[in-house]
Amino acid sequence: MRRLGLVLLLAGGRGRLALVVGATAATTALLLAAASVVELPRTHLGTGRGGAIGVVADPGTRPGVVLALLLMTVPLLLLLDQAVRLGSTSRLRRTEALRVAGATGGDLRRWGSLEVGAPAAVGALLGLPCWLVLHAALRAGRGDRGALLPEGAGPGWWTLLVLAAVAAYGALVGARRPAGAGRSEPRRRRPWWLVPLALLVALWSWDDLFDSDLGVFAVVVLLVALLGLLAPTAAGLVARLLVRRAGSVPALLAGRRLAADPGPAGRAAAAVGAVGLTLGVVPVFLVDLRDTYVGSDRDYYEVPALVAGGCALLALAVIAASLAVHSTETVLERRREMATLVATGVPPRVVSDSQRVECLAVTVPLAVLGAVVGSTGYAWLTVSLDRSPGPVAVAVVATAAVSALASWLATTALRPWVRDAVDPEHLRTA
Amino acid sequence: MTDTDPTGTSATATPLVSGRDLHRSFGRTVALRGASLDVAAGEIVAVTGPSGSGKSTLLHCLAGVIAPDAGTVTYRDHRLSDLSTDARTRLRRREVGLVLQFGQLVPELTALENVALPLLLDKRGRAEAQAAALDRLERLGVAEVAGSRPTEMSGGQAQRVAIARALVTEPAVVFADEPTGALDTLAGEQALAALVGAVEENGCALVLVTHDNRVAAAAHREVELRDGATAAAEVRR
Ligand SMILES: Nc1ncnc2c1ncn2[C@@H]1O[C@H](COP(=O)(O)OP(=O)(O)OP(=O)(O)O)[C@@H](O)[C@H]1O
Ligand SMILES: [Mg+2]
Numbered sequence: 001m002r003r004l005g006l007v008l009l010l011a012g013g014r015g016r017l018a019l020v021v022g023a024t025a026a027t028t029a030l031l032l033a034a035a036s037v038v039e040l041p042r043t044h045l046g047t048g049r050g051g052a053i054g055v056v057a058d059p060g061t062r063p064g065v066v067l068a069l070l071l072m073t074v075p076l077l078l079l080l081d082q083a084v085r086l087g088s089t090s091r092l093r094r095t096e097a098l099r100v101a102g103a104t105g106g107d108l109r110r111w112g113s114l115e116v117g118a119p120a121a122v123g124a125l126l127g128l129p130c131w132l133v134l135h136a137a138l139r140a141g142r143g144d145r146g147a148l149l150p151e152g153a154g155p156g157w158w159t160l161l162v163l164a165a166v167a168a169y170g171a172l173v174g175a176r177r178p179a180g181a182g183r184s185e186p187r188r189r190r191p192w193w194l195v196p197l198a199l200l201v202a203l204w205s206w207d208d209l210f211d212s213d214l215g216v217f218a219v220v221v222l223l224v225a226l227l228g229l230l231a232p233t234a235a236g237l238v239a240r241l242l243v244r245r246a247g248s249v250p251a252l253l254a255g256r257r258l259a260a261d262p263g264p265a266g267r268a269a270a271a272v273g274a275v276g277l278t279l280g281v282v283p284v285f286l287v288d289l290r291d292t293y294v295g296s297d298r299d300y301y302e303v304p305a306l307v308a309g310g311c312a313l314l315a316l317a318v319i320a321a322s323l324a325v326h327s328t329e330t331v332l333e334r335r336r337e338m339a340t341l342v343a344t345g346v347p348p349r350v351v352s353d354s355q356r357v358e359c360l361a362v363t364v365p366l367a368v369l370g371a372v373v374g375s376t377g378y379a380w381l382t383v384s385l386d387r388s389p390g391p392v393a394v395a396v397v398a399t400a401a402v403s404a405l406a407s408w409l410a411t412t413a414l415r416p417w418v419r420d421a422v423d424p425e426h427l428r429t430a
Numbered sequence: 431m432t433d434t435d436p437t438g439t440s441a442t443a444t445p446l447v448s449g450r451d452l453h454r455s456f457g458r459t460v461a462l463r464g465a466s467l468d469v470a471a472g473e474i475v476a477v478t479g480p481s482g483s484g485k486s487t488l489l490h491c492l493a494g495v496i497a498p499d500a501g502t503v504t505y506r507d508h509r510l511s512d513l514s515t516d517a518r519t520r521l522r523r524r525e526v527g528l529v530l531q532f533g534q535l536v537p538e539l540t541a542l543e544n545v546a547l548p549l550l551l552d553k554r555g556r557a558e559a560q561a562a563a564l565d566r567l568e569r570l571g572v573a574e575v576a577g578s579r580p581t582e583m584s585g586g587q588a589q590r591v592a593i594a595r596a597l598v599t600e601p602a603v604v605f606a607d608e609p610t611g612a613l614d615t616l617a618g619e620q621a622l623a624a625l626v627g628a629v630e631e632n633g634c635a636l637v638l639v640t641h642d643n644r645v646a647a648a649a650h651r652e653v654e655l656r657d658g659a660t661a662a663a664e665v666r667r
Binding site: 246247248249252253256257259260334336337338340341342343344345346347350424425427 | 490493495496516519520521522523524526527528530533534535536537538539543547548550551555556595596
């Protein structure tokens with residue numbers, strides 16, 4: 001019975017609370033870091049001892065740093081969204097009961113916004129010390145080579161703004177899903193990805209596109225947008241392929257689940273695409289760097305590139321975890337049906353394998369697509385592709401392996417809960 | 431039908447399924463205290479008794495879904511407790527069909543996929559599994575919902591799809607726990623007729639838990655449970 005208690009904990013209550021607080025705290029820390037970089041011109045410009053590392057101090061590369069920091073909040077916001085959906089079945093029942101008791105839609109929205117907004121506010125407050133720790137950690141051991149985050153930019157007026165914004169966002173997310181409204185009907189998707197594609201094509205005719213910082217920045221933003229908007233469509237395609245070609249039961253279950261509720265998978269796929277882009281660029285960039293620069297000039301770019309790569313890996317882990325949590329939530333919602341399946345002779349392994357397939361089917365293809373675009377794109381830009389396709393191949397294969405590993409680990413970690421939930425011993429109570 | 435011995439439990443020398451002196455508790459609640467039931471091949475047995483008397487628990491023990499605390503369940507001379515978990519799972523899939531009151535079909539899968547599922551697990555080809563599943567659905571008169579999800583079916587249709595899934599592996603015995611309990615009278619009667627018809631056509635045994643006397647009347651034999659034990663006298667038909 002203790003393990004059942006853990007299942008219930010995961011399905012709502014404290015697990016949900018901890019996830020909301022954690023995701024908002026990390027988001028706040030990243031937003032504060034981004035804000036401190038934006039704030040930089042008026043506080044500090046120097047490099048070297050006491051100053052910030054080159055790419056942060058250099059006004060030309062600074063927008064890229066800010067963009068990278070902002071992108072890193074995306075997987076965290078996904079996790080937040082997932083956390084808010086946790087335990088939606090039991091909360092839906094509660095909502096229905098409240099409605100019957102006379103609560104209006106407005107009441108429910110207010111209640112939902114408080115339910116998520118309050119822990120989000122706590123998370124935002126905790127984000128402040130998180131940011132200070134991040135700040136100190138990134139400075140430690142850097143000696144006089146410049147801190148990874150600007151030194152002088154301490155908490156300022158913008159700190160309050162960021163804290164308030166994060167708390168308000170939490171309240172908004174809670175109000176939008178008043179206490180876990182059930183899954184919405186899959187909406188028809190409009191081909192929004194055509195917009196960045198058209199803009200990219202239009203930009204292409206601009207001759208010195210890649211000579212200006214603005215041009216490169218625009219291309220990167222548009223590519224990220226294109227991948228992000230294309231990802232849900234791609235995830236849907238993978239789901240349909242799985243269903244059509246599935247010879248195995250886990251693949252069939254995974255494909256049908258993805259097709260029935262494409263929203264979370266699509267959002268995760270979009271984030272994975274962006275991560276894949278980064279993971280594709282970094283190795284090619286590093287090899288290129290090694291061929292072109294020596295000494296401290298190399299350090300100027302190498303450290304931020306490595307940090308970006310590390311952050312991308314971290315983001316991948318967070319996305320895989322949020323997908324696995326979502327898939328487990330679905331299984332817990334279907335506990336009775338799944339326990340019946342096991343009772344009729346479906347091995348419990350099949351149920352957890354289906355989650356693994358679901359997770360892999362969303363992450364790996366999009367990560368690889370992102371990596372291919374990122375690595376070949378960057379290699380093409382720097383003409384290093386002529387020299388050897390090695391780095392590109394390494395980038396793509398490594399991204400595929402890492403995304404598969406992240407999915408595998410996340411679904412493995414959740415196996416015990418799934419096993420317990422589908423145990424036919426609980427068939428009566430399920 | 432099967433030749434049954436006029437005096438008692440089972441006619442054949444070795445019954446298909448045999449539960450002997452089964453005990454099972456949940457915490458401090460004793461659900462079974464020495465219940466026994468033999469089922470011969472092709473036999474239809476109704477299990478009746480008041481609510482809470484242990485009918486579902488007995489059924490789940492016999493089907494190998496839960497393990498009894500004491501007592502033995504044997505399938506054709508194999509003790510369930512001697513089998514590995516995997517072997518028990520396989521036995522449940524191939525030899526046993528299970529029909530419950532409600533909520534047994536996977537909501538994301540179509541009726542056809544739900545029925546084909548056990549066959550796919552036994553590494554039968556996709557096309558073969560789907561053909562067999564469609565054939566089952568046709569025989570139970572629900573071929574028209576083959577492409578529908580459980581939420582798009584009526585309760586009676588969903589129950590027949592569940593019966594199709596239980597029968598698609600051609601099991602030796604089907605256990606049904608109040609299969610018509612959640613249906614209105616007409617749909618219940620139709621689903622029951624479909625179940626009994628299919629079982630007779632396949633020649634497999636059926637153990638049917640029910641509150642309903644009319645349902646029990648469809649059985650060859652009726653066993654009554656009281657406080658977790660099988661009553662000594664069995665009603666014969
Ligand atoms: N998983 C369980 N956990 C706790 N108690 C249980 C569990 N399963 C059964 N019981 C208890 O065991 C007793 C027998 O239950 P069982 O479900 O077998 O009865 P039943 O005859 O099928 O009743 P009904 O006609 O209401 O379905 C009841 O007192 C019930 O509360
Ligand atoms: Mg019962």
